Structure formats: structure tokens, C-alpha cells
Amino acid sequence: MTKLSVNINKIATLRNSRGGDVPNVVEFAKDVQRFGAQGITIHPRPDERHIKYQDAYDLKSVVNTEYNIEGNPIPKFIDLVLDIRPTQVTLVPDAEDAITSNAGWDTIKHKDFLIDVIKEFKSNGIRTSIFVDPNLHQIEGAKETGTDRVELYTEAYAHHYKLGNKEGINPYMECAGLANALQLGVNAGHDLSLDNIRYFKENIPGLLEVSIGHALVAESLYLGVENVIQMYLHRLK
Numbered sequence: 001m002t003k004l005s006v007n008i009n010k011i012a013t014l015r016n017s018r019g020g021d022v023p024n025v026v027e028f029a030k031d032v033q034r035f036g037a038q039g040i041t042i043h044p045r046p047d048e049r050h051i052k053y054q055d056a057y058d059l060k061s062v063v064n065t066e067y068n069i070e071g072n073p074i075p076k077f078i079d080l081v082l083d084i085r086p087t088q089v090t091l092v093p094d095a096e097d098a099i100t101s102n103a104g105w106d107t108i109k110h111k112d113f114l115i116d117v118i119k120e121f122k123s124n125g126i127r128t129s130i131f132v133d134p135n136l137h138q139i140e141g142a143k144e145t146g147t148d149r150v151e152l153y154t155e156a157y158a159h160h161y162k163l164g165n166k167e168g169i170n171p172y173m174e175c176a177g178l179a180n181a182l183q184l185g186v187n188a189g190h191d192l193s194l195d196n197i198r199y200f201k202e203n204i205p206g207l208l209e210v211s212i213g214h215a216l217v218a219e220s221l222y223l224g225v226e227n228v229i230q231m232y233l234h235r236l237k
Ligand SMILES: CC(=O)[C@@H](O)[C@H](O)COP(=O)(O)O
Pocket: 007, 009, 010, 043, 045, 050, 070, 092, 099, 100, 101, 131, 189, 190, 213
């Protein structure tokens, strides 16, 4: 089974555009869990332009599914995650000014850093995942860091799929196969959508979790949040 973790960054973006508390991210998290989502993902960025650090604390008591916090492990982020102790932390090598995540880790170059950070999170009982491009060397490098899982960066898959280029799945199949063989768990995320999720799920062995935000919120504008969650769950069976 593949778990659906709903990324609620975009709900915070909408709220922040007015400066008040509408829509309320905590209520939204409660609702998507009630509608069947098996996880909540947030990705606080250093400028807090969408999810604020306080949101991460406010969500702690209401997330009764898997709580996944993503981000660049700068000291402030590490402290936040150690304080909250979510189910999972996903490490993403974001530049401070990145509009959205745009690359996976170089697990070879940053091996020593990743080993240290991952050790600290795991020794505090937090499952770890690292965001990687679909590249076999990076999967091998990830294994060396001691991480529990990898999150495959699916932007390229989504792009190829939209162009009708089904072979875009191939590097992801190979990387997931290697990760399975190395006993690394496989998550995936970025630009996954109702259109492209079924083919991804059908072709990726051992897909444990997908985190989806941007498309899911956009689709919900037309179809409604509850319907959209049900549609994802159906495709992820
Ligand atoms: C790691 C990843 O792909 C997502 O967390 C994505 O970057 C969401 O972040 P934004 O909502 O800031 O685009």
C-alpha cells in the first residue's frame, strides 16, 4: 500500500496572502485526515513564506496519521524537528531563495554531513528520508548515509508524462528497484497529480508514500477536497 501524505504548504500560502487565519491550516489538516489521507506533510522554509514554524507546533497535537516535516537541515530546522519529533523528517537541499524544491541531494559530496544529521534524528526516534534525483549513484550514496528512506524527486517524471513520454518513468523504476534491494524505503514527491499518479504507482516497486500538495490543492478547487482525496486513494490502492 502507498500512503498519501498531503502537503499543506499551499493552504498556508493562501492564508498568508491575507495575513489572517483563513483558511486555517490546522482545520484543513484535520479534515484531510478525516477524508482518508494517511499523512500530513509540511515544508517550512527559512523565510516562513507559507508554513510558519508555529504551524509546525500547532499541527503536532492534531496530526494523528504520519507527520512528515521536510526541509533543509539548517540549525533552526534541526531544532524544530527535534522539538516536535514527527514520524518522519525529509531532508531537502533547498537554497534559501528557491521558489520550490528543484534538486535532490548530492549524497556522495554531502555524505559526512548527512551521516551526522541522520544519526541525530534517528537517535531521537524520527524516521529519516532524503530527497534525491532518480540517479543510481545517488541511491547508493543514500544507503551510505544510514537513512531509512529516500524520496524520489518526481518533477522530471511529471514533466515527461505530460508530454506523453512514458519512458520518463524508467530511471525511477531502476532507482526504486535498487533502493528495494538495498533495503531503503521509497517515497516520492513533487508535481505528482491525479493525472500522473496512477502510472507512477503501477510502475514503482515498493512505493511506501507519496507527498502531494500543489496539484492536490489546485484540483480541489474544481472537484472538492474530499473527492480529490478519495480519487488519490483509489489510484494508490
Ligand atoms: C520536497 C518537495 O518537493 C516539496 O516539499 C515541495 O518543494 C513543496 O515545497 P513548496 O510548497 O515550497 O513548493
